[in-house]
Amino acid sequence: MRSQHPKELPFLVFANSKGEIEEYEGLQMAAQSAANYCKPNLEDLIELPEGSELFTLPGRLPVGIEKESGEPALLDTDPYDGTGTVQAVAAFMAPAYTSLYTTAYQTQDQHSPQLPLFAYTAVGWYDGKFWVTGFRSDRDKRQDTANFDQDLITLRTRKKLQQHPHNRLIQHLGKCCLTYCCPAARNFFLNRWEAPLPCSPVCNATCVGCISLQPSGCCASTQDRITFVPTVKEVSEIAIEHLTTAPLPIVSFGQGCEGEPLLQADLMERSIKAIRKATSKGTINLNTNGSLPHAVERLAKAGLDSIRISMNSAQLEKHTLYYRPKGFTLKDVEHSIQIMKRYQRHVSLNYFIFPGFTDDPDELAALSALIDKCHPDFIQLRNLNIDPEVYLRAIQHQPTQAPLGIRNWLGQLQTAHPDLQFGYFNPQVKK
Template sequence: MPSKHPNKPPSLVFANAAGEITDYPELSMAGRSGSHFLKPSIEDLIPLPEGSDIFVLPGRLPVGIDPETGEPLLVEENPLDPDAGLQAVAAFMSPAHTAIHWAGFEKPKADLAPLPLFAYTAVGWHDGQFWVSAFRSDPDKRQEMNRFQPEKLARRTEQWLRQYEHNRLIQHLGKCCLTYRCPAAINYFLRQFEAPLPTSPVCNAQCLGCISLQPSGCCPSTQDRINFVPTAKEIAEIAVPHLKAVTGGVASFGQGCEGEPLLQADTIEQAILLIRKQTGQGTINLNSNASLPQAVDRLAHAGLDSLRVSMNSAQDVYHQRYYRPKGFSLDSVRQSIRVMKRHGRFVSLNYFILPGFTDDPAEFAALCKLIAEYQPDFLQLRNLNMDPDWYFEALQFKEGGPPMGIRAWLKQLKQRFPRLRFGYFNPPLR
């Protein structure tokens, strides 16, 4: 059984121009929190989770820690072969894991294109394996890709695509499954855990880190956005069999391959009524920017069980700069939470985690104020999928003090709000 933590600090890892990764024992790995380069503690480090990826970061230079002084050092040329080129390296962790530090790197020039829309966790090498500065934030195994057989998945998906040729939404999910290996779509075709119900080709925000639509010349989006609005019947044809068959099943509106589902509230309302007419089983969830409280009220009346509110910040200025909303504000989001709680329904905050921002003292204070006043039930600890430098620059972020540290941040939240639950996925409620 692998060790939970290493017995000494892992080495710095970097890549040459060809993308070949190597370790450099002369320096220890560094992690970054905001503008601070740090040496992760032994307790911060876990083996690279199965299903994770190692990314090379073009144009970025690695930062390591001098083991003698404990000071960060920028590595400006390949120490093993100066002619081979040099690139920083980061880990993109599998779901259910949350970063404590992001990767230690610097941009040698300011005009580099942003990195693609992934999360970049600090990674090092020791005792024959990679280690990351992170922790497991949810024991749920619903998106562990080693739990399915690719051949079985392909057969099942292709069979259903033939069987449901008339259903555009199932055809769309087939592409998500077979082309993008979307974990949510995979779970639908394997009839397990949580089924996705994308509905909206349009949005009322222009999120900096939108994974389904980016302007030309920016970083590429990671998947194609749905280009039609499904009917209530098409939606129910997915949700009803799934909720009937899966113990603790969840069906969720609001996916990475769409815009804002609340803009399709009429269709979703009809779909919820149709689903609940056929089954009372399972949880109907909505992942949303929570921009339209009146629409949330209608959906709660129709039978929506839970609302997951995506938030980068509990501070108005940073929420505005990230979401770049059209016709709503963070106050709209707060009111949507209040509406759901008034109906006695479940509310999660999908709170994007980025060390140095999330655990900034001013951000922590704002989050605590929101939790105390609006009483969400659950905090989802999902990593921000975005180039950290781009994020800090675009938000014009100003530190409210030294970062608390993600583990200290989480410990204080648990102490202040003992009824608040923490995890990574939408929990089943029925």
């Protein structure tokens, strides 16, 4: 049985010149909240979740905590040979876990490479285990590593690909499943829970942290974007079978492997009508940036059950700096939420968690005001996958007060909005 928290603050971990990860008992692990180094509390630490990964951070030196003084300290050489180079280490936690702090490091110089699009959670070593600053934010096990048998996934995927050689969308999802190990695509081929319905090769935003399209010379996108617009037949062939045969079925437009699905509102509207003509089962969901309220209304009328709107910030300036929108503003996003609520549909906010900014008092005030104004039902606590320094520069973060801490931020939200639900995944909508 796993210990809930360590008995002592874990030791700092670092990567040596060979890329091997080692612990250093001369320093305790530190954590970071925006530009602030801190000493995590024991209750902020859990064992590294199964399915998580550890990354080395090139061009970044690890920062730890001196045990005697409690002050941050830089580790700039290998403590075991006195001369070797070292790199900071971070954890990329498995789905359903939310980060409380990012890893503590110091970038060496301006030539240090930009970090790829992952979340960088603080990690340490104690009692033979890695410990991270995070918590489980959703008990749903739909993307837990233990639920994925790769041999079975490969068998089921290849079989379905052979059965549907002319359905381009199924073929695309096959690549997502077998090449990128996308949990949603894997669950589709295993015929369970939530299945993806990507449909848009274009977007009306150029998000700083877009995971499917990045400018040349920048960090690489983590997956290829879909290159075609599927037909109603291709979409409904997937959705109808999934909704009528899978347990707790959800089908979702708007995936990481596409642009903005609202730009394909006509396709989605016709697809939803075709799906609902065949079955009333399950949940039809849309993951979106919420940019086109008139399109959202069309989809609500057609039978869309739920919407998940992604947001990095409830402040107009910060939202604009991150999304770099083309033809829409945060006001349009708010209007989309209000339209779905007018039609009595479920609304989630896919609210990107970034310690030090998310829990900034000004951001909390803005989010709380948006909740009071628009009345979303649910907040998904998703870690923002981005180089921390790139993000803070992009949104021009200049705090006027100290961050609250993610735990404190969450507690204040729950107190102020007792009817609001929190989690990580798109919930099954009860009808």
